[in-house]
Amino acid sequence: MNEPVLNGIALTEKDRRDPLLRPGNSNCGGCGMSNLMQMFRRAAADHELKMVVPACCAAVTGGTFPQSAFGIPTIMSTFASAASVASGLAAVAQLNGEGTRIVCLAGDGGTYDIGMGTLSAAAERNEDILYICYDNEIYGNTGGQRSSATPAGAATTSTPSGKREIKKDILGIMAAHRIPYAASISLAHGDDTLRKLQYALDTRGFRFLHVLSPCPTGWKSEPAMGIELVRLAVRSGLFPVFEIFDGERYVINVEPDFSAEALMMYLSLQRRFRNTGVTEESLQPNIERYWNYLRLMSGRIVPARRDV
Secondary structure, eight states: OOOOGGGGTTOSHHHHHSOSBOTTOOOOTTOHHHHHHHHHHHHTTTOOEEEEEOSSHHHHHTOSTTOOSBSSOEEEOOTTOHHHHHHHHHHHHHHTTOOOEEEEEEESIIIIITTHHHHHHHHHTTOSOEEEEEEOSSBGGGTOBOOTTSOTTOOOSSOTTOOOSOOOOHHHHHHTTTOSEEEEEOTTOHHHHHHHHHHHHHSOSOEEEEEEOOOHHHHTOOGGGHHHHHHHHHHTTSSOEEEEETTTEEEEEEOOOOOHHHHHHHHHTOGGGTTSOOOHHHHHHHHHHHHHHHHHHHTOOOOOOOOO
């Protein structure tokens, strides 16, 4: 489903003249990270930014010297060190009395797996960093191998018959660090996305945003269906949209209808789930279990509904 970002408000002359992600970049058509950067440009209009990008698809997006597809100063780091590099930049900004906001933009491989050590250390120290994980649920830049963000039943180049383990709960891990702010972002809900990006930029301390980022190449889906896939994931309860403040206060932002039809459509529109044995019935127990946990943490103890 094609639709303008934020109903077109991010397509002004200022956005075209001074984008975070310049036209002509090398991103695949339908890349969720591209949509995220358009929204981020609107949220960051009044901020000076510096960005750190580890090895990931976004590192390729930047292009080769002396050209760059990024419209802000950007440092490319090793896979494991993005949060450490960002910590150094944040310390320099603080020492110099600068208002610069330091942002990490990383994929799930550099967040859930290889970068977890430095991510955890920066969060534990409550560094003044906004860490954004655009989660395409694979190692997209190296051929599409499984990561610990890959959902159960998804075929990858290293799990051709489907991954057996369930997806790691990255927001639960970040909440355990008691950071000021952590949230999940649905690109299909533009107003909520913009609000969270603005709040995260304005807040001090370590902030973490988890973005479900469609990858047509790895998900084996149509590029034009990316936003619709996110919407289906939210509707079905597969991707909860919520916030966590100080590791303790949970707020659910979007209530799903737990539609079995939406879950079935989500699976059927991606060839990565074909021939692996995963069905909406097999996913439903984990969806219900996690939503019962979320409702408990948010103080709304209502069992998740199962469609009959």
